[in-house]
Amino acid sequence: MKQAVPFGERLSLVSSSPIFQALDSSILSEIARRAVCRTHPPGEFLYRKGEEADSVLLVINGLVRLSLASPEGREFSVRLATRGDSLGETALANAISRDTDCLALTHSRVLKIRRNMLSKADIGAISSDLNRLLGQRLSSLLAIVEEIALHNLEGRLARLFCRLDQQQYLSLHQLHQGLLANMANASRPKVNQQLKKLHNLGAIKLASGQVISINRALLTKLFTIKGEKVSRHNETGR
Structure with missing residues (x-):
């Protein structure tokens, strides 16, 4: 139109x-x-x-x-x-x-x-x-492929939220769980499980199933941006 x-x-x-x-x-x-x-x-x-x-x-x-x-x-x-x-x-x-x-x-x-x-x-x-x-x-696409190949779901979501947080014009609440699952290359039930875990850790805040805010500092502490696993919680959810 x-x-x-x-x-x-x-x-x-x-x-x-x-x-x-x-x-x-x-x-x-x-x-x-x-x-x-x-x-x-x-x-x-x-x-x-x-x-x-x-x-x-x-x-x-x-x-x-x-x-x-x-x-x-x-x-x-x-x-x-x-x-x-x-x-x-x-x-x-x-x-x-x-x-x-x-x-x-x-x-x-x-x-x-x-x-x-x-x-x-x-x-x-x-x-x-x-x-x-x-x-x-191309570099961004290779970074996504690297995340899928080398990091589990919890880590992929953490890195995804940090990337989206840098795009300040993009509201997290626009991203429903189906889209987050698609972007993280995972099923919606597994994404829902990991979102709850990140919420309980205080790394993100959920309201009515939607991510409304993130704690970037805590996400960075739990999951280094360059991929080194430092969280005792990140061995599940691939």
């Missing part, structure tokens, strides 16, 4: 994106003018894996999830994105198709910037920043 967004807000979003910061103000203004705003209700896909990669999306507001899914229905969350984040950046690196599914978890609005809005010179100007961002995406 298309929805109007004031030009000033469009320009601010485009100008503040790490992808486009090397472009001249006149080019940024043209991109902001031509970009299309789309609104997605919760549960609607912004795009699906395998679809044509013809644009990059900038999140205006809301919460979206990038994930991979198996034919049997198992899912793996790659990352969450919210205001100011970009989606589908590989489209600007000449990717042919989308490599993940992208789903709106809440009512979300995005700014769609088609690849053909940028000239070859523009693509060349942003290539360094684009490669840097894609490198960061």
